[in-house]
Structure formats: structure tokens, C-alpha cells
Amino acid sequence: MSNISPNTIPNTGKFSWIKYLKDRPLWVDLALIAMAVACYFLFPYSLAFVTRVLIVMIFVLSLDLVLGYAGVATLGHAALFGTGAYAAGLFALHATASPILGLLVGACAASVVAFVSGLLLMRAHGLTVLMLSIAFAEVLQEISNQAGSITGGADGLAGFIMNPILGIFEFDFIGQTGFWYVLAVLIAVFIFLKMVVASPFGLAARGIHQSVVRMRAIGTGVYWKLVAIYTLSGAIAGIAGALSAQITELVSPEVFATSFSAEVVIMLILGGMGRLYGAIIGTALFMVVHHTAASVDPFNWLFVIGGLVLVVVFFVPAGLLALPAEIKRRMGRPT
Amino acid sequence: MHTLLSIAIDGIAYGMILFMISVGLTVTMGLMRVINLAHGGFAMLGGAFTHYLMKSGMEFFSAAILGVIIVALIALPLERGLYRHIYKFSELQQVLATIGITFLMIASVNLWLGSSLLVITLPESMTGTVDLGFRSLPMHRLIVIGAGVITVLGLYLLIEKSRFGIYLRSAVDNRETAAALGIDTSKIYMLTFALGAALAAIGGILGAELLPIEAYYPLRHMVLFMIVVAVGGMGSITGSLLAAVGLGIVDTAARYLVPDFGTIVFYMVIMFILAIRPNGLLGKT
Known part of the structure; x- marks a missing residue:
């Protein structure tokens, strides 16, 4: 659980945004x-699916904050x-x-729910967190x-x-406006995250993931930090949920489904958490495989996912x- | 009074089913520290084999017994080949790996028997009602409760009185020390795993009337079985029994008395218990 790559941890004492952004090439993002x-442009007739993938990406990013960075395993993120x-x-x-106001409302509501449930969840460990988070979503x-x-x-x-x-861009029937809208929100969320x-707050989250005891020893209030991370993650998950409501103009109780929570965990692990x-990457790959397998063979696609x-x-x-590092490690150490 | 008795009988019967299915999970979690989300799959497989054998002309009892044996025989190589590696994983990886196994189990049964309900027709001796004089009770519930009690007694004797039980308890307490004393812990693991799977299969078959068998069974009821373990406390069989019967009664009572809010009440009770006892009722802190 503690094998987080330290590649983005700045080693200087004082943190500078300008230096941080300068150090990082933007070509990957571009x-x-x-x-x-x-x-x-390639899939003009599957825009609904592409947009759905982008929305789930925002949701998985919010999960990454809790699970990947802070190391708290939940199976009830769909609650948010x-x-x-x-x-x-x-x-x-x-x-x-x-x-836009709707996004803010979604973010606020979900962060309130995250805060309240976080007060309970962050006290527990392991299996109990999994069960409590599921219980919240089910309720x-x-x-x-x-x-x-x-x-x-x-x-x-x-x-x-x-x-x-x-007041300018009207939602159209094939979802072109929806696509650009969701993409813009995704980029904004990504930059924010x-x-x-990279901020001291994010570093504290990693610290808690790696050693709760040491974080306590250097004076971090671990419990409240975790609640804060969960609340922030809730706000972002809420934005994703709000987007999904606005794009499809329909919300069904299925948004809380535990299987949805489990799927996003799989997506995150698939891509690499933390x-x-x-x-x-994980979201894109999982959803494309899922979509393709389910449309090629609607009865046996679970074999592929499993x-x-x-x-x-x-x-x-x-x-x-x-994967590159893993291959290197296996090649470098002949067995 | 009438309702109360119905709630008690149905609740205890439901709890016994939950106990039989979950007890293997409790023991494997306490022993191997593995979160096995695929455990409900063994209950489903037990039911699926029984359904298939009965459809091929076998009568209920021999089909059920054969079904349970087949499940145990499937569990043995599964433990050797797959689960053995999963023990070493982190919690989250275990969750994912066993979800993957659950998906494969569902897909296999789906391919083999389709996604429709797999009906298990109980023989006449198990249906009908029993007249107790002041009122009559459904036979099936009494048989389920009886089977649950026998399971509890059997497990008690096996774990407290037999040599296997001594080995098992020592392996739960400290695996390395047990191994150092010459106990073949990997054999204990494998047998325990198969025993848990077999019990789940029995629970699945007997409980088919309450939790109908179909391909998506392990996913649909996964949370339920895990909750019994979490509430009871990992590794505690008594805890599982308490949790299963308690939750069975709570769930049944909520469905009888406040049908619209049954699920909410059920999960609220669970949250309350886990909030005050994060390690479960009888879990070690």
C-alpha cells in the first residue's frame, strides 16, 4: 500500500507555485x-458515451484523492x-x-454529506470503513x-x-455542447487537483497514507485532515454527479449503486492510484473495454471484466x- | 403476539441462513486475513449444482449433498491455485481480486444455466406446516433453524474439541508460531477454506426460498454477507452467530413493521453498531 512514487514531491522547504508549474512539462496534458x-471528431455518434467517460473521470479523480492519496479504501463513493x-x-x-449554479449546488450538497459521513467513516479502519461507506450509499x-x-x-x-x-451555449440534442462543457469542467478540476x-495539504494526505503514526508524531491532526480530504473529494464527486444529472436530464436511484462504487475503484486501480x-487512463480503458465487451457479447462480457x-x-x-517501471524491474532482475 | 412470533421465527431462520453462509467468511478472514468478496459465490454454486442435478432427475437430498461436495471440491484447488496468492495482497487488492473472481463465477453460471431464477423445489417433507397446538409454523423455517443449530454445535465440537480445531485456533492466534511447532498451516488453510465453502453451499441451498438462487446472487447479496462479518467481528464465530441472528431479526422486523423503510432501518442499525464498535461486536481491538 505504501509504494507511492515520490516523483512529484518537491524537496524544497518553501513551496512555490511558479517553480512547480515551470518544472512540469505540459505536453502530457496537452x-x-x-x-x-x-x-x-472521430465518434460524432457516440458523444453521449464519450461525455459519460469524461464525467466518470472527474468522479474517479475525486476517489483518487481519498483512496490513492490518503489511502482510505471506500466502496461507497457513489453516495457522493x-x-x-x-x-x-x-x-x-x-x-x-x-x-454553473447547479454544479456549485451539487458540490456543496455532496461535500456536506461527505463531511457528515466522514466524521463516522474516518474513525474506522479496513473492513469497517468498506462496510460503513456501503451502508451510507445504500441508505x-x-x-x-x-x-x-x-x-x-x-x-x-x-x-x-x-x-x-x-446564458450563451444551448444544450443540443446530440450532445455537442454537453461534451465541451464537461471537458472544460474536467480540465478545471484536473488543474485544481x-x-x-502538490500543496502541503496533498502532501499531508500522502503522509497519512504512508504512516499515520509518524504523521501524528509530527503534530498532524490525522482525523480532521482525513475528514477535510473526504469533504473536498465529496465536492468534486458532487460536481461529477451534477454534470451527469445536467447532461442526461435524469437522475435515478441507481446513481448510488454499490456496483458503481466498485467499478470506479477498479478503474482507479487499473490506471494506477495515487x-x-x-x-x-484507468477510466478511459475500463469504460471502453466495458462498453465494447458489453456490445459485442451482452451475455458474457463479465468474463472480460473479471x-x-x-x-x-x-x-x-x-x-x-x-507498467514501464514494472517491466524494467522484472527485466533488470533475472530470476 | 402473532406477529411477534412470526417475526421471531422468520428472523431466526433468516439469521441462521446468513450465519451458515457467512461463518466460512468469518473464519477465513480471521485466519488468512483475506477479504473474500467471492464467498457468496459458493452459496450460489451450491444452489446452482443442486438445481442442475434435480433437473437431471435426482431427488432433493442426494442432489443437495452432492452439490455441497462438488462445491468443496471446487474450493480446494481454488485455494491452492488462486487464493494462496491473494493472502499476501493488501486489503484493497484483495477486494479487487475477489470481485474479479466473483465476476468470473457469475459469468460462468450465466453461461452454463442462463440468468433466470434457478428454482430448487423442496420435497414435501420440508414444506407445509407443523401444528404446535396453539399455532402452526412453516416446516421450512423449522428445518432451517434446526440445521443452523446443528451447524453451530458441529462447529463448536470441531473447533473446541478436535485436534483440527486446536490446530486451527493456534494458526489463527499466531501463524508463524503454529508453523514452527510443526503444524501444517497451509493444509489447515485449505481445509478451512473448503469447509467454509461447503457451509456456504448448504446455506445457499437451504436459504434458496429466502435468497433466491440466480447468477447475480453473489453480487446482489455480497454486502449482506460482509456486513455479518463486520458486525460480528472478524474471526469470531460466536460474533457471527450473534450478528447473523440479530440482523436477521432486525431485518425481518423492519420489513414486517415498517415495510417502506425496512432497508433504511437495517442499515441505520448497522451504522450505529459499527460506530460504537468499529471492530464488530466481538472483534479484537
Whole structure:
């Protein structure tokens, strides 16, 4: 669990944003953005799917903060995604259908839920955290199922139509505006998280992951730090949920599903946790494999997903991004 | 009064099913420190084999017994070939690896028997009602409770009184020391794993009326089985029994009394218990 690569930890005492950004080549980021844009032109008829992948990327990034950086394993992250989705949907239905305000509302609602559940979750360890986080998501799912008069129950929350973004860009039927909107939010979230993980706050999260005892010894309030990380992660998960509500203009209780929480964990591990790029790569790969396998053979695609998960856990436990280093290690040390 | 008795009988029967399925999970978690999300798959496989054998003309009891044996025989090489490597993994990797195994189990049963409900028709001797004089009770629930009690007694004798039990307990307490004293811990692991799988299969078959067998069974009820272990405390069989019967009664009572909020009440109780006892009711701190 502690094999986090130290490649982005600055070793100077004083932290400088300018130096940080200067030290890092931007070509990887530009290439990723170029690939996203290329998808827009290559798959004009699958824009809904491409947009969905981008939304899930934001969600997996939020999970990376908790799981990859702070090392807290949860299987109930969909609780935060779903809260953001319902909050944004209800806000659009009853207050105003402004997309940007909706994102803020989704982020706030999910971070409140994250804070409250975090107070309980961050006290526990291991299996108990897994179970508690699942329990939270299940309770929220059941509430959204039962409170039919507010949430639309099992049929889902529908009937809201989003206003144009910033009053200018109208949502269209094939989802072109939606794509650019989600891509812009993803880039903003990514830049924000890059700064967060390089900040003292992000370093503290890694420190807790590597050794709780030592972090306590140097005077960090571990519990409150974890709650803060979880709350921040909740805000970002809430943004992802809000985006999903706004793009599909429908929210169903399925947003809280435990299988969704498990899938995003798989995506993160697949790409490599504790790395922001890992979240991006893992999500893209998993969702494309899932999508292709499910459309090629709708009955037996679980074989592919199950096999993929086992191969990753057994052979590249640190994720695909660690693959070059892993190959080097195996080649370098003949057995 | 009438409702209370129904709740008690149904709740205890449900709890016994949960106990039989989860007890193997508790022991393997306490012993091998492995979070095995695929454990419910053994219950499903037990039910699937029984369904298949009965469809091929076998009667219930021999089909069930054969089904349980087959599951145990599948568990043995699975432990040797796959799980052995998983023990060394970190918690999260274990979760993922066993989810992967669950997916493969589901996909296999789906391919073999399809995704429809796999019905297990109980023989007449197990259906119907028993008249107790003041009221009658469903036979199936009584048999389930009886089987649960027999399992508890059997496990007690096996673990407290037999040589295998002594080895098992010493391996749970300290694996290295046990191995150093000449106990073949890897054999203990394998036998325990197969025993847990067999018990899960029995639970799956007997509980098919409450938790219907189908391909997605292990995923659908995964959380339920894990919760029994988390609430009971890892490695504690008594804890699992308490948790399973307690949760069985809570769940049944909530469904009877507040049907709309059954699930919410159930999970609230779990959150409350885990909040005050993070290591479970009888878990070691």
C-alpha cells in the first residue's frame, strides 16, 4: 500500500507555485486534451458515451484523492456522486436551471454529506470503513427510492431542462455542447487537483497514507485532515454527479449503486492510484473495454471484466501507469 | 403476539441462513486475513449444482449433498491455485481480486444455466406446516433453524474439541508460531477454506426460498454477507452467530413493521453498531 512514487514531491522547504508549474512539462496534458478533442471528431455518434467517460473521470479523480492519496479504501463513493446528481436535479427543477449554479449546488450538497459521513467513516479502519461507506450509499439509495414525492422514486427525477451555459451555449440534442462543457469542467478540476496534491495539504494526505503514526508524531491532526480530504473529494464527486444529472436530464436511484462504487475503484486501480493521470487512463480503458465487451457479447462480457481485474491485480498491482517501471524491474532482475 | 412470533421465527431462520453462509467468511478472514468478496459465490454454486442435478432427475437430498461436495471440491484447488496468492495482497487488492473472481463465477453460471431464477423445489417433507397446538409454523423455517443449530454445535465440537480445531485456533492466534511447532498451516488453510465453502453451499441451498438462487446472487447479496462479518467481528464465530441472528431479526422486523423503510432501518442499525464498535461486536481491538 505504501509504494507511492515520490516523483512529484518537491524537496524544497518553501513551496512555490511558479517553480512547480515551470518544472512540469505540459505536453502530457496537452496530448490528453488533444485525444479528447479527437474523440469528438472521430465518434460524432457516440458523444453521449464519450461525455459519460469524461464525467466518470472527474468522479474517479475525486476517489483518487481519498483512496490513492490518503489511502482510505471506500466502496461507497457513489453516495457522493448521487448526492451531487440529486441536488443538481432538484435545484434545476425548483430553483433555477443554470448549469454553473447547479454544479456549485451539487458540490456543496455532496461535500456536506461527505463531511457528515466522514466524521463516522474516518474513525474506522479496513473492513469497517468498506462496510460503513456501503451502508451510507445504500441508505441514500433507499431514501431516494422511498421519497417518491420529492425524488421521483424508482422512476427517477426528470422533467428539468437546463438553461444555456452562461446564458450563451444551448444544450443540443446530440450532445455537442454537453461534451465541451464537461471537458472544460474536467480540465478545471484536473488543474485544481494538480495544485491540491502538490500543496502541503496533498502532501499531508500522502503522509497519512504512508504512516499515520509518524504523521501524528509530527503534530498532524490525522482525523480532521482525513475528514477535510473526504469533504473536498465529496465536492468534486458532487460536481461529477451534477454534470451527469445536467447532461442526461435524469437522475435515478441507481446513481448510488454499490456496483458503481466498485467499478470506479477498479478503474482507479487499473490506471494506477495515487496518480491523477492514473485516474484518467484507468477510466478511459475500463469504460471502453466495458462498453465494447458489453456490445459485442451482452451475455458474457463479465468474463472480460473479471479477467481484466484479476490480470491487473496479479500482474500490475500498481496500475498501468506503473507498467514501464514494472517491466524494467522484472527485466533488470533475472530470476 | 402473532406477529411477534412470526417475526421471531422468520428472523431466526433468516439469521441462521446468513450465519451458515457467512461463518466460512468469518473464519477465513480471521485466519488468512483475506477479504473474500467471492464467498457468496459458493452459496450460489451450491444452489446452482443442486438445481442442475434435480433437473437431471435426482431427488432433493442426494442432489443437495452432492452439490455441497462438488462445491468443496471446487474450493480446494481454488485455494491452492488462486487464493494462496491473494493472502499476501493488501486489503484493497484483495477486494479487487475477489470481485474479479466473483465476476468470473457469475459469468460462468450465466453461461452454463442462463440468468433466470434457478428454482430448487423442496420435497414435501420440508414444506407445509407443523401444528404446535396453539399455532402452526412453516416446516421450512423449522428445518432451517434446526440445521443452523446443528451447524453451530458441529462447529463448536470441531473447533473446541478436535485436534483440527486446536490446530486451527493456534494458526489463527499466531501463524508463524503454529508453523514452527510443526503444524501444517497451509493444509489447515485449505481445509478451512473448503469447509467454509461447503457451509456456504448448504446455506445457499437451504436459504434458496429466502435468497433466491440466480447468477447475480453473489453480487446482489455480497454486502449482506460482509456486513455479518463486520458486525460480528472478524474471526469470531460466536460474533457471527450473534450478528447473523440479530440482523436477521432486525431485518425481518423492519420489513414486517415498517415495510417502506425496512432497508433504511437495517442499515441505520448497522451504522450505529459499527460506530460504537468499529471492530464488530466481538472483534479484537
